[in-house]
Amino acid sequence: MTIETAPWGMTGRDQNGVMPAVGAHTPPDEALTPDEVSHQPAEKARVDMAANFDTLTALEAESIHIFREVAGEFERPVILFSGGKDSTVLLHLAVKAFWPAPLPFPVLHVDTGHNFQEVLDFRDRMVEKYSLRLHVASVEDYIADGRLEERPDGIRNPLQTVPLLDAISEHRFDAVFGGGRRDEERSRAKERIFSLRNAFGQWDPKKQRPELWNLYNGRHSPGEHVRVFPLSNWTELDIWRYIARDNVELCPIYYAHDREVYQRDGMWLAPGPWGGPRSNETLESRSVRYRTVGDGSTTGAVLSDASDNFAILAEVAASRLTERGATRGDDRVSEAAMEDRKREGYF
Known part of the structure; x- marks a missing residue:
């Protein structure tokens, strides 16, 4: 099976259009050494080295x-x-x-x-x-x-x-x-x-x-x-591509899950030791995930059904706001x- 390198630096689909599983790449620490390359046919060595070197x-x-x-x-x-x-x-x-x-x-x-x-x-x-x-x-x-x-x-x-x-x-x-x-x-x-x-x-x-x-x-x-x-x-997109490529274990809060949230200043906040909804705010159960994690009183969730790395990659690629700009209230105090x-x- 021949694996092509996708233009964005992740392992691409095979010739039948099938996407390999996360972690099916050649790990960076198993890339060919110069000594190993010297013992292979020149053309194969060039192909292998190119496949192992991406963004x-x-x-x-x-x-x-x-x-x-x-x-x-x-x-x-x-x-x-x-x-x-x-x-x-x-x-x-x-x-x-x-x-x-x-x-x-x-x-x-x-x-x-x-x-x-x-x-x-x-x-x-x-x-x-x-x-x-x-x-x-x-x-x-x-x-x-x-x-x-x-x-x-x-x-x-x-x-x-x-x-x-x-x-x-x-x-x-x-x-x-x-x-x-x-x-x-x-x-x-x-x-x-x-x-x-x-x-x-x-x-x-x-x-x-x-x-x-x-x-x-x-x-x-x-x-x-x-x-x-x-x-x-x-x-942010590089981070998620790398998490997918190396199958990096993350806190589950980054993946879509049902959570009690309320809306304030355009953000979906969760109740906790820092407080909860005010009298004019309604608590409701939504499918959300977090793009960034900080102080619970000021870090907002985003509505999402993305429950795996590749679904999150699609979301992040389509976003026009950074994670801090979209979901961190403490950065909205002033431009500086x-x-x-x-x-x-x-x-």
Whole structure:
């Protein structure tokens, strides 16, 4: 059976028009080595190498290179892991980068106390699966002891900054991996892959360093640290293509399921510890899924029947809004809401 490479970089249909099952590709880590190629007929070698090199393979190789660069340049890196799709792909790539050795970095989750329970359960399952060292910075603890005050609107995502910076300082992390992508939001489009933060954790877009020819400058002074974004050049569609190609396990909240939701400001929100519908809002059962996962009080679901990776791929390809623009209320406060938070030390 001959498998053709589809123009978008995923494994295509065979000559009978049948789509292979997810995971039926040749894994990147099983691609032909130069030595193996030299022992094959030239034409077959060219075909095999072409079939194994596509857009996703290039993006994966870049991300793995970044992980290894950081391992060589920094002493105490950490991966931000929330259980969302981007941080899950980030973790998947990190495990690949150092396999079969264990992941040499701990993971850090800044827990708002308003997370979906499915996401917390998934986070703990991944920690156990890969035998990870997990650090949790709790916004709830900061509110309880008076170090932070609850916002009038009840949104806790902006309150993550202080616990995050305190955790970085306490554990002396000098490089912090995040799953930010440039296509998500305009301020993230300004980010370099290595983003220097000053001694107060603040970001200055005017002090971004050039990264010509994929050369990354990790130099920093005592007290400073570097935020690292291995997924910078990925898009939401790339993420879902990669999840389908590598059969990456995700939190089930990303797939269509029935959930009690209510509509507010054009978004479908779910009730929880953060509150529920107001008197003028109606709770109803709908088939929904989440494109992004954050604070439950401000992260909206989308109406969807897409229950598998390929159905989601079709939805994402047809969308004209990024996941943050469509379903994150905290980014609607102002046009510069994300940039303002980043200047304060937020990711």
